[in-house]
Each structure stands twice: as structure tokens, then as C-alpha cells.
Amino acid sequence: MNALKDTKYGLSITEISRKSGMNRNSAAKYLAILVTLGQVEMQIVGPARVYHLSSRIPMSSAALNRFPDPIISVSDDGTVRKINKAFQICWNIEKNQLAGVSLKDVPLPALREIADFSEYRKALDGEAAETNIWKKVSGGSVLYWLSPAVFDDGSLGVIISLRKNE
Incomplete structure (x- = not known):
């Protein structure tokens, strides 16, 4: 969530894993949980999934x-x-x-x-x-x-x- 905090347009899983120092698979699992909890939202942009903090x-x-x-x-x-x-x-x-x-x-x-x-x-x-x-x-x-x-x-x-x- 800290990796997403200061982004205006969101980040891909790869960008999040780089910023957080976490491997890509772990980042994807945590993001799936955060999306389910409503704390993070995901949008599909072309071939990429872009994540950003939720305002909900x-x-x-x-x-x-x-x-x-x-x-x-x-x-x-x-x-x-x-x-x-x-x-x-x-x-x-x-x-x-x-x-x-x-x-x-x-x-x-x-x-x-x-x-x-x-x-x-x-x-x-x-x-x-x-x-x-x-x-x-x-x-x-x-x-x-x-x-x-x-x-x-x-x-x-x-x-x-x-x-x-x-």
C-alpha cells in the first residue's frame, strides 16, 4: 500500500514489486487480497492490470x-x-x-x-x-x-x- 500511496495513475504488479522489494508473485497475492477487501482497486489497461488505492x-x-x-x-x-x-x-x-x-x-x-x-x-x-x-x-x-x-x-x-x- 505504501508503494501505491503517492501514485497518481496507479502501478502495475511489476512496478509495485520493484518499489516494495517484494517478488512479483507475492505482490500479486497481496494485491488480490487488498482488492477483495476494497482497499485497492484494479483496472485493466491494455494487457496490464493497474492498481491504485481505493477511495471507497x-x-x-x-x-x-x-x-x-x-x-x-x-x-x-x-x-x-x-x-x-x-x-x-x-x-x-x-x-x-x-x-x-x-x-x-x-x-x-x-x-x-x-x-x-x-x-x-x-x-x-x-x-x-x-x-x-x-x-x-x-x-x-x-x-x-x-x-x-x-x-x-x-x-x-x-x-x-x-x-x-x-
Whole structure:
């Protein structure tokens, strides 16, 4: 991970093994583990695999439920994966009303708006927002923040926190 820390465009396995002093096979095994954990991302560029540090937040179901803010997780195909208890209470909504539903079809207008934001599409692609501040949606009556995430099963997506602006 130190070898990847200061790279702008990422490194190949060969470059990582040279920088770290590790043999190529060991580097490849460690990179596979780091990709699975969501700490490193890999892109195929021509014949090479290029690795870079991930900007995604590792998110487990247990962590989601410990957040004090209302949080939902959204898979990379745009469907709601899970919602935490704080979200259910804040928005007076049951899990089964959202889980498995496309963000564009959920019964909360603020979430449907977020689904159209370029920031949301960038987060799905793994780009972190420039700032993690609360932003306004739905005419200012709702606040949100979002972040790219990697879930405990290795799949990618986004977490969104949504609360009423009171």
C-alpha cells in the first residue's frame, strides 16, 4: 500500500514489486487480497492490470447499523441494498419498502433526486466527493452526503445519509 500511496495513475504488479522489494508473485497475492477487501482497486489497461488505492469506504452490515445518522447502502447497479434503523425511524419507512428497489423508483423524492446527480454517478464509479459536507436537496428541506463504498461481500456501491433539515 505504501508503494501505491503517492501514485497518481496507479502501478502495475511489476512496478509495485520493484518499489516494495517484494517478488512479483507475492505482490500479486497481496494485491488480490487488498482488492477483495476494497482497499485497492484494479483496472485493466491494455494487457496490464493497474492498481491504485481505493477511495471507497469499507462498509459492513454491522457498521451500517452502528451509524447514528440515517444511512442506506446502494449497490453499483443502483438498487438499495440495506437501510439502517436510524433511516427507518427518521423517514418512517420499513426496510421492505426500499430494499431491492432502484434508487430512481423509491418512495422518497429526495433519494430519486440524488439518483440524477452527477456526484452520485461519480460515487458509483468510485470517485470520492471533494468534500464530505451536508448538501441540500428537495428545496433545502433535506440534507444528504454520499460516499463510494465497498461492502463486506466485496461488491461496490455507495452509502448515502439522508436527514431532514430542521
